[in-house]
Amino acid sequence: MPVSRLCWLPLLLLAGCSREAPTAYQGYVEGEFVALAASQSGRLTQLAVKRGQQVKTGAAVFALDTDNEVAARRQRQQQLAAAQAQLDDLRTGKRPQEIEVTQAQLAAAEAEARRAAQQRQRDEAQFQAGGVSQAQLEQSRAADLAAAANVLQLRRELDVARLPGRAAQMQAQAAQVEAARAALAQADWTLNQKALHAPAAALVFDTLYREGEWVAAGSPVVRLLPPGNIKVRFFVPQAALASLAPGREVTLGCDGCTAIPARIDYIATEAEYTPPVIYSNDTRDKLVFMVEARPAPAQAAGLHPGQPMTVTPR
Structure with missing residues (x-):
């Protein structure tokens, strides 16, 4: 066999190995935010929370003026x-x-x-x-x-x-x-709508108004992120889709954190040509499917939306 053909052999072997499904997938943390808004309009008289604060269930979040409603x-x-x-x-x-x-x-x-x-x-x-x-x-x-x-x-x-x-x-x-x-x-009921409380223990992700500003009816004032609303999105090639199913356990990894157990709860029914973020290891011309996994709320509290994650099926 000519020497030139022998030189190509290792490259062909590597190319064949690249078609194997990876043992881990790259993804990112996604949050399903709870936007708290009043059904009535009014001036913001009390903003009881700050960004980054942890609130308990039933804690006061904000209140609008109630003079008209009291009368x-x-x-x-x-x-x-x-x-x-x-x-x-x-x-x-x-x-x-x-x-x-x-x-x-x-x-x-x-x-x-x-x-x-x-x-x-x-x-x-x-x-x-x-x-x-x-x-x-x-x-x-x-x-x-x-x-x-x-x-x-x-x-x-x-x-x-x-x-x-x-x-x-x-x-x-x-x-x-x-x-x-x-x-x-x-x-x-109208009077009670002017003061809102946290529906669940959550992180105050953002506040959108300051005290004294006028808030229109239905306009979100505070965005909360409960731990149960944190999930990890990752993308798998079509060949590996058959080995995954809702309920299967996976392990999440990130820089500076230990292995976090999670469970797949959703697999997209439609394929994408490439993930919408830069955390994919797949090539652009390869079909991938989005998969979502949720860790337990206790472990999810330490994750942040947009954080890169490595997902390893068990």
Whole structure:
């Protein structure tokens, strides 16, 4: 064999070895940030956290001014109290003092009815003797009937005064009470939206506003990074894809850190021609698939987004 061909043999062997799947893959740390924003607009009155700070679950993060919301809640509370008072009034009927007034009017009407009845009896007797005219007798009879009707009317008014409101009235007023209670609950919700708390223990990755600035509704004020939202992205060639599956354990390595266990939880369904970052060992003309692995939150807390990582399948 010519010497020139012997010189190419080692290069061909190396080229054949380069097609083998690597034992480790290069990747980087990626964070899924939680952007905290208020559903209401307002001036930022309190920013309780700083960048790089660790916060616990439920810790106060920021608050907006609440003057308008407090006044609206007070108004809804008074409207509920007024509607409830009207409903209670319908259920109990008239006040005792009002019933006593009607009772006094009834007593006076009964006395007048007795007087009118006696006067009618006298006039009837006098008419038989020729002492009074027919017109006077008819006038006495009319006064007697009117007095008796007035007594009957006041007795019915007294019975009605002791009754509660009509069923339809109470039903309508009960609906007003429920509407006022719903409006108060809405005002409470709006007021609570002006102050946000950490939904989970996390790192304050960034703050986007300063105290005194106006914050539009839905505009993020703070970005949090919980340890459970930290993952490592790496890219594998198509030939190695069959050996990986969600749930498989891998080991993460980086400069200055020990081996960190992680578990694959996602494999991309579409191929890419090259990773979007510089941490790939593959050539540009080779198809690769993105894979994501998540370490345990305790180990993930020490990782930083963008940090280069080496991923070794177990």
